[in-house]
Amino acid sequence: MTAFGVRFGYGPAAATVPEAIADVQAIAALPPLVTQAEAQQFHVDYNANAGSDTRLWRERARDYRRAEVRGRISRGLTGLGVGNRLHSFWADHFTTLPKNYQTYPMQVSMTEEAVRPHIAGRFADMLKAADLHPVMMFFLDQVASAGDNSPFALSRPGTGLNENLGRELIELHTIGVAGPYTQDDVREASNLLAGMIYGAYQGVRYDVKRAEPGVETVLGVEYPDDSIAEIHRMMDDLARRPETARHLATKLAVHFLGDEPLELIDEMAAAYLANDTALVPVYEVLFSHRSWPGAKLRKPLDWMIAGLRALGVTPAEAEALPGSFIDAFILEPLGIMGQPWDGQGGPDGWPEQAEAWLAPNQLAARLDWAMTAPTALFTQLGRMLPDPRLPGLTDNTALWVGRAQSAEAGIAAMLTSPELQRS
Structure with a gap:
């Protein structure tokens, strides 16, 4: 049993800023559970074999999701948990949802390979890896996009530009909905992205026949070439904008602190811009x-x-x-509590407001989990239930935990206490 941690991780609150940064770097350095190449191979194999045994292949797809759940939990139990919380934060910032069983492993690759390795690096690099990942292109229908005047669209009536990725790149992932952009900027960014596609057998590639001919202009910057390099240049430019710095700083402050301290946000944004979108200097301000x-x-x-x-x-x-335990005691309860795995419902991710998580059925689900999951877990582990009287409990919580008529009730009281419910 360990003491409660607050704010930035799940462990003891006495960690120094260098220790917290080291925890982030350690989580970023872990190898991915699934690579994009492995996920693409599963996509090919699923297409080739699912018809012979659909149930088997769907179960194999679910196993990738279960592996990601185990990984997210185990990393939260490792070190301080700070890196794990930041991994979850950035995965939510770049929300994607798999649209079919074939892409379940690709969804794991997205969070494991496009997001997590960059949490201690530069946001510009994370942005390029995440927004040009196959799952992002599937989720936002980029795979169906082509410039309206491209050779591809002109030869195929009914095809044309899809603005989803261009819009979310600007509105959600970089400068934010309050940024100084127009619908023309969204369309121009989408036209520049139009050549990017993914197929199970070809992988991610740039098809110049889908590109919109001519020069695109996004937020006053011209991009004359039809190429991946030009797309990367646009993303670098968006990542380096002061509006992006402030948007990201505000999201981090709200996520970890629950308010919007303007002085802190200004300092975080300044650190971001002064270090060419590097995130560690931003965290150092936040953790201080x-x-x-x-x-x-x-x-x-x-x-x-x-x-x-x-x-x-x-x-x-x-x-x-x-x-079976992951399904029954993690995935199913998460859905009832309002946070189904890969179920955000839209590209803007999970809400930060407490009211979104306080519906009566959601609170009842937390209590039910606190009463039943620990017993099931320690039975699975072959261990006795631990003593719920943790160091760090307030006097009031310690009183109620001590008065519990059973170990199960004491643990439930501890788990549902303010010390555990809040960070």
Whole structure:
């Protein structure tokens, strides 16, 4: 059993800023659970074999999702948990949803290979890796896009430009909805992106026949060439804008601190711009901020991880959990609590407001999980339930935990206490 942590991770709150940064760097350096090449091969194999046994291949696809769940939990139990929280934050910033079983492994590749390795690097690099990843292109229908005046569209009536990726690149991923852009900027960015496609057998590639001829102008910058290099240049330019710096700084502050301290946001944005979109200097400002604990209501997955950590579950034990346990005690409850895995519902990710997570059925689901999951878990692990009287409990919580009539009730009281519900 361990003491409660607050704000930035799941572990002890006494960590220094260098220790927190080291935790982020350690999580970023871990190898991906699935590479894009492996996910593409699964896509090919699924297409070739699913007809012979659809149930088998769908179960294999689900196994990739379960592996990602285990990985996210075990990393939350490793070190301070700061890197894991940032991984989850950036994966949500670049929300994607797999549209079919074939792309389940590709969804894991997205968060594991396009997002996580860059959480200690430059945002510009993360942006390019994430927005040009196959799952992003599937999710936002980029695979069906072509410039209206491209040779591809002109020879195929009914085809043409899809603006989804261009819009989310500007509105959500970089400068934000309050940024100084127009519909023309969205369309021009979409035209520049039009040549990017993905196919299971060809992979990600640039098809110049789909590109819109001519010069595109996005936020006053001209992009005359039809090429991936020009797309990368546009993304670098968007990443380096001051509006992007402020948008990202605000999202980080709200996510971790629960308010919008203007002075802190200004300092974080300045660090971002002064270091060519490097994220570690931004985190250093954030982690140095002395705010109050308990300001943020934990989302369901973060709460589960904090609870498992408080109960003394080890990363190795989390990695060894069978798929049936993951389904019954992680994935199904997450859905009832309002945070279904890969189920954000839209590209803007999960809401930050506490009200979004406080519906009666959601709170009832947390209580049910606190009463039943620990017993099932420790039965699975072959261990006795731990003592719920943790160091760090307030006197009031310690009183109620101590008065519990059973170990199960004491653990439930501890897990549903303000100390665990908030960070």
